[in-house]
Amino acid sequence: MASQLNPYLAFDGNARQAMEFYQEVLGGTLELGTYGDFGSAEMPDPDKIMHATLSTEAGFTVMAWDVPERVPFDPGTNVALYLGGDDARLREYFEKLSAGGTVAMPLAKQIWGDEAGTLVDRFRITWMCNIRQPS
Template sequence: MGSQLNPYIAFDGNARQAMEFYHEVLGGKLELGTFADFGSSESPDADRIMHATLSTADGFTVMAWDVPERVPYNPGTNVALYLGGDDAGLRDIFGKLSVGGTVAMPLKQQIWGDEAGTLVDRFGITWMFNITQRQS
């Protein structure tokens, strides 16, 4: 197997809820492991998520963790998750992810010909969408 590049999202105690939500929206297989599961049962972070992976039939892989108390949690706006393709099902995913969040740019036709939009989900994660339009 070759190398992979996947998003790995840091959360401040709500990784389980976020990943379960993404699992509801995207489907696939969700694996969750707490710090206790990995041998840190005496840690104050024992019940937090040390590693989570969501793998979907569409080939999406999203990973996450809860930042331990000893590590500074600094959410930023310099990273976004990007979903692109020619699948009309992306519109449904956009709608589901936007529930409880904020649509920064509604899905609509852009000057490059594709349909695109951006939202921030209820966990503060930015998602960018680009739905390729068929050329006539």
Template sequence: MGSQLNPYIAFDGDARQALEFYHEILGGKLELGTFGDFGSPESPDASKIMHATLTTADGFTVMAWDVPERVPFNPGTNVALYLGGDDPTLRDYFEKLSAGGTVVMPLKKQIWGDEAGTLVDKFGITWMFNITQRQ
């Protein structure tokens, strides 16, 4: 299989809601496991997500967790998710992910010839898009 690089996003108690939102838009298979599921049923974090993976038919993989109470949480300013390619569906993803969030750079044709845009979704996660033009 080789090496793989996936984004892993830390949330402050709303990882389940965020991943279910992304799953609704991107489709695929969503796996959620709580701290309780992984052997800490008595923990104050038992119902929080310890590990979640969203794997889509398009080849996207997003991983996430809820930061436990003992770990400092810094909202997602240090994480950006990049979606790129020539699939026109990316425009639909951009529109849906921006619902309730902020479009930082509208999706439009750029000087290099591709469409690009950036948004921050309603969970504070930055998404960068680059849609290459099909030949």
């Protein structure tokens, strides 16, 4: 298998809800493993997510976990997820992801010729979207 690089999002107890929301928006298969599933006795709440992976038909892979108390947690300030391409579904993803969140920059034509926008979803994750325009 070739090497890969995927976003891995940290949450403070709501990783399951966030990943289920992303699955609703992006589709795909969601795998969830709790601390209890992995036999971790160190967690006071064995139902928290130790590892989650969302794999979509479009080729997106998003991973997540609920951060244990011993790990510093500063949500939404150090990661952004990027959706890019020429697929018309990107507009739909942008709209659905913005539900309950904040659109920082609405989708609009930019100086480089593409349509782009940025939002912070209801889980405080930043999403950047760039829709390539035909030349």
